[in-house]
Each structure stands twice: as structure tokens, then as C-alpha cells.
Amino acid sequence: EAGVTQFPSHSVIEKGQTVTLRCDPISGHDNLYWYRRVMGKEIKFLLHFVKESKQDESGMPNNRFLAERTGGTYSTLKVQPAELEDSGVYFCASSQVNPGNSYEQYFGPGTRLTVT
Amino acid sequence: AQSVTQPDIHITVSEGASLELRCNYSYGATPYLFWYVQSPGQGLQLLLKYFSGDTLVQGIKGFEAEFKRSQSSFNLRKPSVHWSDAAEYFCAVPRGSTLGRLYFGRGTQLTVWP
Numbered sequence: 001e002a003g004v005t006q007f008p009s010h011s012v013i014e015k016g017q018t019v020t021l022r023c024d025p026i027s028g029h030d031n032l033y034w035y036r037r038v039m040g041k042e043i044k045f046l047l048h049f050v051k052e053s054k055q056d057e058s059g060m061p062n063n064r065f066l067a068e069r070t071g072g073t074y075s076t077l078k079v080q081p082a083e084l085e086d087s088g089v090y091f092c093a094s095s096q097v098n099p100g101n102s103y104e105q106y107f108g109p110g111t112r113l114t115v116t
Numbered sequence: 117a118q119s120v121t122q123p124d125i126h127i128t129v130s131e132g133a134s135l136e137l138r139c140n141y142s143y144g145a146t147p148y149l150f151w152y153v154q155s156p157g158q159g160l161q162l163l164l165k166y167f168s169g170d171t172l173v174q175g176i177k178g179f180e181a182e183f184k185r186s187q188s189s190f191n192l193r194k195p196s197v198h199w200s201d202a203a204e205y206f207c208a209v210p211r212g213s214t215l216g217r218l219y220f221g222r223g224t225q226l227t228v229w230p
Contacts, residue, residue, distance in 0.1 A: 003159065004159060031216060033216065033218075041222065042120075042220045042221060042222045043206065043218075043220040043223075044220075045217045045218060045219070048214070048216045050214075055216065056212055056213075056214070056216060056217060058217070059217070091159070091160070093159075095216075103148065103165075103210050103215050103216070104162050104165070105162075105216075106162075107152075107159035107160035107161070108159045109157060109158055109159045110159065
């Protein structure tokens with residue numbers, strides 16, 4: 001079974017440009033999450049999809065960030081326009097719908113975004 | 117404020133030595149508690165989890181963790197560390213209405229000397 005995949009693994013863009021990150025969850029996982037880790041800080045929750053609906057987007061930092069999950073499969077996270085403080089590692093995770101209350105989230109390897 | 121604290125940013129141990137990584141939480145009620153590990157180039161992998169019941173939890177790769185309510189702690193332990201255990205370790209608490217929002221500690225980087 002394939003794990004969570006993320007593309008690209010690295011991205012270097014200039015301030016003001018647009019970047020789109022992609023996440024493919026484990027097949028059959030209705031829950032999809034985005035997290036971000038800024039250097040030296042803790043991993044922070046951004047948002048949670050259940051299928052194509054946003055269940056919780058309380059962690060999205062501002063309106064420059066747009067997450068979508070059309071069709072309830074893969075998800076994209078667009079940053080437009082990018083700012084220096086957006087640099088960090090963006091993680092995606094997925095999980096099944098409460099199987100036995102395990103709440104286990106499976107993480108991808110992350111996308112390292114550098115804004116110069 | 118509600119939080120997850122990992123006091124040690126970096127720990128170095130010799131291969132074969134025992135290991136304890138600290139995690140403290142600050143929540144009103146007893147939360148669920150997780151430990152994740154991230155090896156270089158990999159995603160975070162769940163090592164073990166605590167929901168209720170037995171306070172000593174066994175995980176994968178020979179790790180265990182003990183929940184201590186009186187100390188608000190959930191420390192991760194391993195009796196004998198292997199060089200392949202070198203990684204970054206994260207303590208986490210799930211929150212939110214569906215427990216889908218993970219709050220992480222800052223992580224502890226483990227270096228293993230041969």
C-alpha cells in the first residue's frame with residue numbers, strides 16, 4: 001500500500017511568486033490534514049479535510065493560503081503571493097474515519113519551501 | 117495555556133545505552149498522547165499512543181512510554197538504543213471536535229554515537 005506522497009519535495013521561489021504544493025493521501029482515507037513547520041519551531045496544524053469539505057481550517061495563517069481537495073482525493077495548498085515567513089516544511093497527513101478510535105495520522109515526507 | 121513541551125532539543129547517547137525523552141503536557145483533562153518519529157527524508161511515523169487504561173504503553177521498534185498523571189508527563193523510553201534510532205522525536209496531543217488537530221512539541225533530535 002502506497003503511503004502519503006507529496007510533491008514537490010523541495011521548492012525555492014522568490015517573494016511574491018505563487019507556489020502550489022500537492023498531497024496524495026493513502027487510498028481510501030477520507031481525512032486529510034496539512035501541517036507546517038517553520039525552522040526552529042513546532043509543527044503546527046493548518047487544516048483538516050473530510051473528503052472534499054473543510055472540517056477545520058483554524059490553523060490557516062492568512063488568506064494568502066488556499067487549500068483545496070476537489071473530488072475528495074488529492075489536495076493542493078497554494079500560497080499566493082509567497083512571503084519570506086512562509087518558508088518551512090509543509091507536511092500532509094491522512095487517516096481513516098475513526099477506525100477503532102485510533103486517530104492515527106499517516107504523514108508524508110513533507111515539502112520544503114524556501115522563499116527568497 | 118494548553119501546550120506540549122519537550123524540554124530537550126538535542127540528546128546524544130551511545131549505542132547500547134538507555135534512552136528517555138521527556139514530554140510534558142498542559143491540558144485540563146487527560147488528553148490522548150502520541151509519540152512520532154521522523155527519520156531523515158521520511159515522514160513522521162507513529163511510535164505509540166495512549167488513550168486510557170494501562171499507563172505503560174508499548175510501541176514499535178522497542179519503544180515504550182509511561183503516562184504519569186501526577187507529573188503531566190508521557191516520557192518515551194528505550195532500554196538499549198541502536199544507531200538506526202537517530203532521528204527527531206515528537207510528542208503530540210490530538211485536539212478539536214474530531215481530535216483531528218495534532219498539537220506537537222518542538223521535537224527532540226537524537227544523536228547516537230557508535
